Amino acid sequence: GAGVSQSPRYKVAKRGQDVALRCDPISGHVSLFWYQQALGQGPEFLTYFQNEAQLDKSGLPSDRFFAERPEGSVSTLKIQRTQQEDSAVYLCASSRGVQRANEQFFGPGTRLTVL
Amino acid sequence: DQQVKQNSPSLSVQEGRISILNCDYTNSMFDYFLWYKKYPAEGPTFLISISSIKDKNEDGRFTVFLNKSAKHLSLHIVPSQPGDSAVYFCAASVQGAQKLVFGQGTRLTINP
Numbered sequence: 001g002a003g004v005s006q007s008p009r010y011k012v013a014k015r016g017q018d019v020a021l022r023c024d025p026i027s028g029h030v031s032l033f034w035y036q037q038a039l040g041q042g043p044e045f046l047t048y049f050q051n052e053a054q055l056d057k058s059g060l061p062s063d064r065f066f067a068e069r070p071e072g073s074v075s076t077l078k079i080q081r082t083q084q085e086d087s088a089v090y091l092c093a094s095s096r097g098v099q100r101a102n103e104q105f106f107g108p109g110t111r112l113t114v115l
Numbered sequence: 116d117q118q119v120k121q122n123s124p125s126l127s128v129q130e131g132r133i134s135i136l137n138c139d140y141t142n143s144m145f146d147y148f149l150w151y152k153k154y155p156a157e158g159p160t161f162l163i164s165i166s167s168i169k170d171k172n173e174d175g176r177f178t179v180f181l182n183k184s185a186k187h188l189s190l191h192i193v194p195s196q197p198g199d200s201a202v203y204f205c206a207a208s209v210q211g212a213q214k215l216v217f218g219q220g221t222r223l224t225i226n227p
Contacts, residue, residue: 004158031213042119042204042217043159056214091158095213103149104215106158 002026004107006092012113013082021077021110025094032075033104034067035091043091049075082114118142119207121218129226134192136221138205141186145207149215150179150190153202162203163190195225 005024013019025032031050035043036059046065048056051072060067064083069075079086089111093104120139128134136150146167151159165172165179165188172179178191192199202222206215 033214035217040219042121042206042219043215045214045216048213050213056212059214093158103161103164106151106160108156108158 004092004094004105006090006107006110008110009108010111010113012115014115015084016081017114018078018080019082019112021079021090021092021112023075023077023092023094023107025073025075025092026096026105027073029094029096029105030072031095031097031104032069033093033095034075034077035093036061037089037091037109039088046077046090079112082112084114087112087114116141117219118145119205119216119218121203121205121221123221124219125222125224127224127226128195130197131194134190134195134199134223134225136190136192136203136205136223138188138190138218139186140188140207142207142209142216143186144209145216146210147208148179148181148188149206149208150177151204151206151217152199153204153220159204192223195223197225197227199223200225 034046037043045059049069064080066078089109091109093106095104149164150162153159181188202220206217
């Protein structure tokens with residue numbers, strides 16, 4: 001497909017479990033973003049990659065959150081020792097430019113529920 | 116602190132009339148603004164954007180107005196259609212930065 005894809009679409013984890021969320025950006029898009037969206041809120045920035053370089057991780061809420069994009073394409077967001085407050089929709093977005101906040105194309109998100 | 120605010124959680128408009136969605140921001144360093152539309156179980160999709168050097172941008176039925184002195188922007192949809200029913204987010208970015216700062220969203224319902 002031509003859009004951003006994310007997997008899994010839904011994930012239920014027990015508190016303390018580690019999870020890994022995958023994002024496949026649009027082919028050729030240099031920039032990749034992760035956002036966290038809590039229920040009833042807007043997306044909140046987590047981290048940003050330009051190719052394989054993680055240029056901004058200021059939004060990661062704790063050191064339990066880790067993101068990587070080793071080959072500059074697919075990205076994985078990993079959450080260790082999940083807590084109930086981690087329950088949210090995790091959105092991935094990609095854009096073709098690097099100069100400014102260009103139009104970002106979003107995936108459908110992964111809904112994480114921590115029990 | 117919420118740098119981008121959408122104070123109306125919901126809005127109901129009759130089909131064919133104008134829908135006006137509002138957004139306020141506090142960070143004077145924001146120089147680029149975007150509106151996204153979101154259907155349930157889908158990611159946000161880009162609608163329209165505006166740079167701070169402009170005060171209006173139009174694309175078909177959608178027009179965004181920017182009032183920098185008031186730190187306020189609005190999205191006008193004319194005429195409103197049933198397919199416009201969705202949650203609308205405004206977002207902003209600082210010059211040189213890539214990340215977007217989003218508002219809380221406004222749920223728009225178009226009534227037939």
